[in-house]
Amino acid sequence: MTTGCKTTTIFLTVLCGLLLTILGLTQNWPTLAWPALAVLLVGIPVAVFRIAAARRGTLPVDVEEQRTDPPIERREVRVRQVSLPSKWADYDFVFSAMVRWCPLEPPGNDPVLNPAGLAVEAVLERARLITEKREPGRPSLVQHELSGALSRMRPEATRHLQVMAEDITLVLREPDQERLEQLAVVRKDKAVWEHQRKYEQSKRQYLSEDVLKDTGSTVVWWLAKNDDRVEKTVADLGLLAQLTSAANDTDVPERLRDLIPRPYGEQLGPDLAQESHPLFEQEPSAVDRFEAFLDSMGFTDGDIRRGLLVRQIADAIKTQDQQEVAEDLLRRFDPPTDTTPESDEPPASAHGTPDEPPGATPGAPPIE
Template identity: 65%
Template structure:
């Protein structure tokens, strides 16, 4: 019985007692009636309280509304920036995730457990198995791999929990990310440089061993370059003879000197004292090129490289000094001699 009900019962009992007392005085009840009234007034509240106690049990009916609910076990834990190994030494992934678990059926003799610790350990073991086989440069791809691999509830090694992870992020230490970016740029530049080096080497081999091997090869090459214009090729025979002589650092054969003398605009008198650079200058001017022209510098560079493959460094250096190619094409003679010789 609640406090309100008790108060009401007592109030009604007292009120009834007063009414009966007034009635007894008016009707002049005998003494035994007054004794019975006193017993009734005292016994009715006691009987009402006793009946109410038997009906409500151990606790009042309304008291159950104030009993706190059983605490709900928290089954998730957040881990942040845990280092995991990668496939590269000294490069580590930083792992963050929300770890969730569900307890399996336990037995009475099981030891007291820390479920959060067991769940985190199980997730890190699963994540490490994957990350240690991946390169740090694949960090974005590995993050998605982990989301799939850890997104399923799986039991831990001891069989106490089923564990999964979500909200996974994977990053690198900032200095490591900067190093990887620089390495990627270097690899790209190296690939371009290697391509250019192979191209130049192939061009030198093509010019030296094929096109400018002798005057006949140069004539065939020039004929193909001019769409089989025989008249133009014949007119340029003297220039081709000079170019071949300069490329091979040899004197022009006597049988070809007449061709040079018959050329339209010889820039340098032809004689036995002429050197390879003299022949080359005659070739350039005969082609209508002038100093400062990009083709002038490009041909100078390529012919000098061809001559250098024949171990005639002095002649190549003389070409570069006399015709002063731009800095993009010229390389100092001392630096070139220090470079290892490339295979033909």
């Protein structure tokens, strides 16, 4: 019988006793009736309590009696900002999670005084076995991997608890994340540079070992590049021969030198051409060519017409911004004399009359 039932029984017994007493007084019951009434009022509650005690197994248990078990302990703990190693030295993950556990039957008489410590240790060990094999560049991916691996209840090493973790976060410290981003940029730039360098090496190798190996290979390559335009390829033979020789650091073959647009000695320079090979002669200057012209016309040394013609040509080319060539002509063919004229007037042979050109000889026919 519960406490409430007992209280109700006693209250009803007292109430019935009062009612019967009032009834006996008003009805003038005999004196022997009062002891019987007292026995009845005491016996009825006692009988009720005994009957209730005999049937206690089928009645609800009192709430107070349910509190004989020890209070339920808390079986979760929050873990915050724990460093876990990664595959790279000095780049640690930062781990946070809610650790949960439930007790197992201990294998012996070895009580667990701090189950939270055992649970946290077990979770961190399981997480460490995963993070130490992962690179720190993708912490969010490793976080999801840990969420799956730690979501199952597993017994810890002492077999006292089953442990799991949830609400897991895994990040890198901000300075480490910035360093990794900088390293990623450097690696990308290096990869691009390596590809460019290999491309240039491959191109140089192709040109030196295939295209420019000899003049024949160069001509075939040039013919293919110009869509079988044979005339253009033939016109560029001299240029191709020079290009092949320069690429192989050799001289142009003698059989191809006539195809070069300009004399081969001019390509090297006058001084270098004379020093490098006796066959290469300096190209004749304008004065040399004019001297050859005078000789071919029969104006030999000592001929008056020779100097006259030279002075006229020199005066004419001065107006064409050829001052240097004009001075070379006069220096070679009409050098100044050492004699000084006695009068202030210039000799007629040097300047001529007003009607005659400078340097003309009196009476000499004009040159047309």
